[in-house]
Amino acid sequence: MYRFKGFDSAQCGDSMSALEAMVNAWMEGEHPRIRYMCQSMRGEHILLSFVYEDSRELEQRVSAQTQSSITGGLPRFFDDEFTDDHPTSPRIPATPPPMH
Structure with missing residues (x-):
């Protein structure tokens, strides 16, 4: 979540x-991860x-995501039974078939 922080030279x-x-x-x-900064004038200030x-909030989210992927398991990308010569192989051809 993005947050806003402002500083006015009049305060000091x-x-x-x-x-x-x-x-x-x-x-x-705070160790903020700054996404945007702007300097402007307000009268003489x-x-x-x-x-x-907020870097702590960001670290907590990353930690929670990492923890859930460890405990929840990773998605399975490869099928142990998959072979290239399988007749119903869901492969996409390198070039599309010709139009008739």
């Missing part, structure tokens, strides 16, 4: 180093907007 007295520190602290604490995925 329009100090670029303080704004930088706020953004860095957020990134270090800088607005930074981020659309991101």
